[in-house]
Amino acid sequence: MRRRVVVTGMGAVTPLGNDVPATWRGLTEGRSGVAPITLFDASSFPTRIAGEVKSFAVDPSRRRFGRHSLFALGAAEEAARDSGFRGAVDPERLGIYFGAGDGGFNFPEFAAVLTASLNGGCAVKPDAWFRNSTSRLSAETLIEQEPHQVVNHLARTFGVRGAVYNSLTACAASSQAIGEAAEMIREGSADVMITGGAHSMIHPLGVAGFNLLTALSTRNDDPAGASRPFDKERDGFILAEGSGVVILEDLEHARKRGAKIYAELAGYGTTADAFRLTDPHPEGRGAIQAMRLALADAGLAPREIGYINAHGTSTQLNDQIETLSVKAVFGEAARNVPMSSIKSMLGHMIAAAGAVEFIASVLAIRDGVLPPTINYRTPDEACDLDYVPNAARKAAVDTVLSNSFGFGGQNVALVVKRFR
Amino acid sequence: MKRRVAITGLGSVTAVGEGIQALWSAALESRSGVGRVRFGEEGGLDFPGAAVLNFTPEKFVVQRKALKVMARDIQLAVAAAELAVADAGAKNLPVARERFGIIVGSGVLNHELDELAYSVCQSLGPDGRLDLGKFGTDGLPALFPLWLLKYLPNMPACHISIFLDLEGPSNTLTTGPSSGLQAVCEAARIIRRGTADLMLAGGAESKLNPLGLSQYQLMGVLAGAEGEALSACRPFDDRSRGIVVGEGAGFLVLEELEHARKRGAKIYAEITGFGVSSENNQKTALRAAVRESGLAPGDVDYVQACGLGVTAEDRLEAEAIRECSPGAIVSASKPLLGFTGFSAGALDLILSTLAVQNGVVPPVAHAAAGDRFGLRLVSGSPQKKNVRHAVTNAFGLGGQCVSVVTRSLAGGA
Numbered sequence: 001m002r003r004r005v006v007v008t009g010m011g012a013v014t015p016l017g018n019d020v021p022a023t024w025r026g027l028t029e030g031r032s033g034v035a036p037i038t039l040f041d042a043s044s045f046p047t048r049i050a051g052e053v054k055s056f057a058v059d060p061s062r063r064r065f066g067r068h069s070l071f072a073l074g075a076a077e078e079a080a081r082d083s084g085f086r087g088a089v090d091p092e093r094l095g096i097y098f099g100a101g102d103g104g105f106n107f108p109e110f111a112a113v114l115t116a117s118l119n120g121g122c123a124v125k126p127d128a129w130f131r132n133s134t135s136r137l138s139a140e141t142l143i144e145q146e147p148h149q150v151v152n153h154l155a156r157t158f159g160v161r162g163a164v165y166n167s168l169t170a171c172a173a174s175s176q177a178i179g180e181a182a183e184m185i186r187e188g189s190a191d192v193m194i195t196g197g198a199h200s201m202i203h204p205l206g207v208a209g210f211n212l213l214t215a216l217s218t219r220n221d222d223p224a225g226a227s228r229p230f231d232k233e234r235d236g237f238i239l240a241e242g243s244g245v246v247i248l249e250d251l252e253h254a255r256k257r258g259a260k261i262y263a264e265l266a267g268y269g270t271t272a273d274a275f276r277l278t279d280p281h282p283e284g285r286g287a288i289q290a291m292r293l294a295l296a297d298a299g300l301a302p303r304e305i306g307y308i309n310a311h312g313t314s315t316q317l318n319d320q321i322e323t324l325s326v327k328a329v330f331g332e333a334a335r336n337v338p339m340s341s342i343k344s345m346l347g348h349m350i351a352a353a354g355a356v357e358f359i360a361s362v363l364a365i366r367d368g369v370l371p372p373t374i375n376y377r378t379p380d381e382a383c384d385l386d387y388v389p390n391a392a393r394k395a396a397v398d399t400v401l402s403n404s405f406g407f408g409g410q411n412v413a414l415v416v417k418r419f420r
Numbered sequence: 421m422k423r424r425v426a427i428t429g430l431g432s433v434t435a436v437g438e439g440i441q442a443l444w445s446a447a448l449e450s451r452s453g454v455g456r457v458r459f460g461e462e463g464g465l466d467f468p469g470a471a472v473l474n475f476t477p478e479k480f481v482v483q484r485k486a487l488k489v490m491a492r493d494i495q496l497a498v499a500a501a502e503l504a505v506a507d508a509g510a511k512n513l514p515v516a517r518e519r520f521g522i523i524v525g526s527g528v529l530n531h532e533l534d535e536l537a538y539s540v541c542q543s544l545g546p547d548g549r550l551d552l553g554k555f556g557t558d559g560l561p562a563l564f565p566l567w568l569l570k571y572l573p574n575m576p577a578c579h580i581s582i583f584l585d586l587e588g589p590s591n592t593l594t595t596g597p598s599s600g601l602q603a604v605c606e607a608a609r610i611i612r613r614g615t616a617d618l619m620l621a622g623g624a625e626s627k628l629n630p631l632g633l634s635q636y637q638l639m640g641v642l643a644g645a646e647g648e649a650l651s652a653c654r655p656f657d658d659r660s661r662g663i664v665v666g667e668g669a670g671f672l673v674l675e676e677l678e679h680a681r682k683r684g685a686k687i688y689a690e691i692t693g694f695g696v697s698s699e700n701n702q703k704t705a706l707r708a709a710v711r712e713s714g715l716a717p718g719d720v721d722y723v724q725a726c727g728l729g730v731t732a733e734d735r736l737e738a739e740a741i742r743e744c745s746p747g748a749i750v751s752a753s754k755p756l757l758g759f760t761g762f763s764a765g766a767l768d769l770i771l772s773t774l775a776v777q778n779g780v781v782p783p784v785a786h787a788a789a790g791d792r793f794g795l796r797l798v799s800g801s802p803q804k805k806n807v808r809h810a811v812t813n814a815f816g817l818g819g820q821c822v823s824v825v826t827r828s829l830a831g832g833a
Contacts, residue, residue, distance in 0.1 A: 044556025092704075100594075102528075111540045111550035114533065122541035124533040126459035126630040133634040142638055146528060147573070147594040148819060155698035163696040164820050165602065168526070168573045168594040176591060180606075187613060204552060208560045209568030270615075271518055272581040272590035277489065277569055286587060289518055407569075408578030410590050 005182040006419055007262040008254050009083025009247030010359045011075035011196075015051035015240050015346050019078050023356070024363050027371040028392045032224035032345050034238050039202050040107075047216040049223040050202045051240025051347030066103020066144045069153045071243035071352075072198035076154055083247040085192050086158070088257045095162035095190040097181035099173030099197030100150035101351035106141065107204040113137060150198055162190050168351060171311070172270075172406035173197050174244060175354030175414055179268030181248050191253040196355035198243035210239060213278070215315060227348075228375035229312035229341035230319045230383040237313040240347030244355030263362045264419045266399075267300070269293025273409025279317060284325030286411040291329045291401065294413035298399075302330040305337055305415075306397030307370055309361045310387075311405045312341025313348055320382045322403065327385075338395065340373040340388035354404035358414060361400040365418050368396045425608045426680045426829070427688040429508025429673030430770045431500040431622075434757050435470035435666055439503055443767075444774050447782035448802050452756050454650050454664050459630050468649040469628045470666030470758030472496065481583070489566045490579060491529045492667070493762075497576035497624035498583060500669035500763075505584055508673035509685060510618060521588025521616045523607045524577040525599030525623030525762045530631045531571055539563050576624055588616040596699075596819020598726075599623055600670065601765025601812065604824060605694040607674045617679045622671030625761030632665060636759075641730050641817065651786040653759070655727025655752040656734050656793045663729055666758020670766035672773075677829075688773045689826040692809070697821045702740035706811065709823035710744055715809055720745035720825070722781050722805060724772035724812040725795075727752025728759065733816045738793035745811055749803060750795045751775070755785035765814025769824060772812045776828045781805050 012019060015033025016026030026033065033051045042048045058070055065073075080086055085094070113136050117128035143149055151166045163184065167177045174197025181195035201207075210216045217236040219226035227238040254261055271293065273286035280287065295302060311322055319341075327334045342360050349356060364370055369392050376389035398418040405411050432439065435453025436446035446453065457469035477495040480502045481487055487495065501522075505511050513520075543559030545551035569575060574592040581590050589610050593599045600623025607619035627635065636642040643652035643662035654660040680687055693715075695708025710717060723741055727750075728734060741750065753764075753771055760767060775781045780802045787799040807828065814822045 041552045042556065044553045045560070046556075096698075108550050108552070110536075111543075114537055114540050115544065115548065115550070118537060118541070122534075122538045124537045124630070126465035127463075129533060129630045130465050130634050130637070133631075134637045137634075137638060139638040139640065142635055143818060146596070146818075148527070148596045148599075151595065151820075152699050152818060160698055161701065161704055164595070164698040165593060165606070165696065166595050168592050169577075169590070170572065170574050180591070183609070183613060187609070204555060208555075208563065211560060212563055212565045212567055213569070214565075270589045270591070272521065272578075272587050274517065274581045274585050274587045276582065277575070277578055278566070289587070406574065407572070408574055409581065410574070410578070 003186050004251035005185045005248050005265045006251050006254050007246060007362055008249045008259045009079040011078030011245040012356055012359055013053055013071040013074045014242040014356055015053060018056055020359060027342055027345055027360055028369050030372050030374045030391055034223045034226055034347050036223060040204055042207060045207055046211045046218050047207060048220045049226055051238055052202060053242050064140055064144055066149060067200035068100050068103035068198040069150045072100060072150045073153055073157060075243040075245040076194060079245040079247050084259060085247055089192045091159050091161035093162055093191040094160050095184055096151050096154050096160055096194045097165040097177045097184060098151050098195060099167050099177035099351050100147045101168055101199035102201055103145045104200050105145060105203045105205055154194060158194060169410040170406035170408060171350055171353055172404040172410045172412045173351035175404035175412040176270060178246055178355060178358055179270060179412060179414055182265045182268055185248055185250050191250045193248045195248055196245035197352040199349055199351035200241035201350055202239055202241050207239060225375050227314045227344050229314045229344050229373055230387045231376050232378040232380035234314045234316060234319060236315055238347030240349045242349050243352050244359050246355060246358060261419045263365050263416050266417045267294040267298025267415030269297060269413045271411045275409050277408055280321045280405060284321045284328060286409055287325040287405055288328045290411035290413040294415045298415035300399060300415060303333040305399050305401050307364055307400045308337055308339035309357050309400055309402040310339050310341040311403045312343055314343060323383045323385055334385055338370055338386045338388045340371055342371050344374045357402050361402045361416050364400055365397055368394055370395050423612050423614060424677035425611045425691045426675050426677045427672055427773055428675045428680050428685045429504040429510060430773060431504030431507055431671045432767055432770055433472055433496050433499045434668035435472055440770060447756060447771055450783055450785040452785050454758055457628060465630055467633055467645050468652060468664045471628055472667050489570050491570050492626040493529050493624045494576045494579055496626060496669035498579055500622060500671045501580045501620055504620060504671040504673050510673055517585055517587035519588055519616050520586045520618040521590055522577050522581050522586050522620040523591045523603040525603040526573040526576055526592050527594045527599060527762055529571040530627055530629055533631055597761050597817050598765050598814035598819045598822040600762045601769060601814035601822045601824060602696055602820060604672060604766060604769060605696055605822060608691045611674055611676050617676045619674045620671055621674060622766035623762035624669035625763050626667035627761055628665045628667045636663060636665060653729035653755050654786050655729050655754055655784055656738055656795055656797060658731060660729040660731060663759040666760040668757060668760040668763050668767060670763045670770050672769060687829050689776050690829050691824060692827055693825045695823045699818055699820060702736050702815050702821045703744060705821035706740045706744040706823040709825045713825040717744050717746055720748045720809050720811050721807045722810045723748045723750045724768045725750050725752045726813040726815040727754055728816050729754050737813060737815055738795050742794050749781055749798055749805060751781050751798045752784045765822060769812045772810045773826060776807045776810050776826060779804060779806050
């Protein structure tokens, strides 16, 4: 029989709060964590708002760490306390499968070295660059910005001796990490996995890059109202940062040590669109297949799903294609399944988004509350499902489908269900 | 019954040429791809490096427009992936597309400095320093619209899945220099558990540019440009002066063994086990790989080592090899191909696969005869060896530790 995988701990650092309770309170109260950018002077950028993590206390010994590592360690420490796995698992049977992205980028410092190395015009003199960069930049900064530095810090902090992975599939990364971490427990390679994601792209080049792609909302005069998934007036996503960490555990291992069990991870599906870099497949081919695979993996029919936590980015194309894909998978049942996007409140935490959405899915089961899609005002005929508009809803749900779709056509669906 | 994983296709683009024939003959003859590489005008930046010369990405990317959004790392990746799929005879196979996936080992791809320099130039204040206000109005529009996509770590996998129509599991691992070999492990796991029948896996990197050179220099591992610079990288040798930067891509097609047999595919080897652990846990990874393959340490005949040529790293690896696969003969490819980052481990697995298939282990270029660091390095000429079980390692520079065990299926096992 297949080993069952359960959730025994969770942690989060998000624009709505620096732990799970604060984040969940914000989500169920329908509050927005989006505000003007303070991390750098964005006053002339097309987009000047984002979902920043606020009042995050940095341990002095971690001052040089990248923001992704800081958030990941914060969330992981909460998840570890919550789960109580420390000292209760063989370090060789403890692994990490994370979805960490960038850790920030000191653009002004980089630009200073660049301008000092120009050839008199606007091109770089290679030898001058080599001289200036090696004397003025630091190895530590370079290393701390690397995505994999997050898993190095996690492995050191928690004494991990098992397998260590980091996946970076854009906006699907941490969902993919959670799914693969579950597979490692199922196949018997580990008993406990630290999984989730962390990301911070709120730096000049990150915002500029997404602005150039015209992917971001420019509703700068209304930060809290800017992210409006499934609303007809949606004009792009809101960049956000933070981390979500989930402790997954083999059921028998959790039972033996008397761990608190939140829920069971029942299904995982992953596919590629193999279609186009910037756009999802127009018929949602890969997204549909990922949802079907996750449902089949969980042994559930679509009508048995009580709630869908949508990818719901607030871009025109994503929300329309996601709606169409859900309809293709759920058929008539689609109209009866509530589906909301918490990106309406958090913005898009990119690599970390899926992990926080997974946590919200687990808590929806625990508390019988569905977080809303806020800023839903103008219905769109192409998006005609029940998006739990504007206010949280009491509803007893036992099963949740959580979707994540990444730039470049990577699709991940997870199914979580009440533990019985 | 446990599903078994075979290697059925190999593809490489390196400084010694395009394709695995070029790679294999260069390895046997110790014909190094390292030369002097100059950036900018004469008297400018000049370093030893293993450059891929005369690479024409148009040969592999029919949609010319796509090349504009592909960093050189991505172009190399697509080329090696196409070569591997062609070698496997797996192009347009009549299999469900969602049963064929891809895992790429990747990471932060280097920006082209001039692209950013032009944008920064439009953003300078009267004091000659970056003015973020001006960057927002003038610098940002000076970058091209899809600029971000050119360098995103997951883009190699996306382009390859699009060009080759792979709708199966798609993932990008970013775990430092070992990520390419770790991608192979991940692909093997996916085939074992039954989620796919065919997987492309590997990596690509091009940091042979001013940005990459300065990054490695900052990390304190770059061999200098002076003296006998072309042979500065000497794995498992106290005289080694560090890494020589290379560029390249290596991809393998992994296939469920019965699937491969049914379609009459050429089968190079079987992947019997692997180990993946956190940084500086070389022993943990190697021991796990050997154990998972059901082997005793003495059963490993040959190790294709990571052999970075960074003495502290090589010492850790040598210790792991002595303890976990004692008696094995050891080869290493860094003096041949340079340090090719994300692709290094995948390229080493390609080399060890060819060694297993041919019963010949290539020598370590520039290695003097005799044991070093307590290892039986192959030096001078290739060594004939009937390899039952081979280990391939990818370690170091703060990344994860990965070991893979392969064996020949020539006996029909």
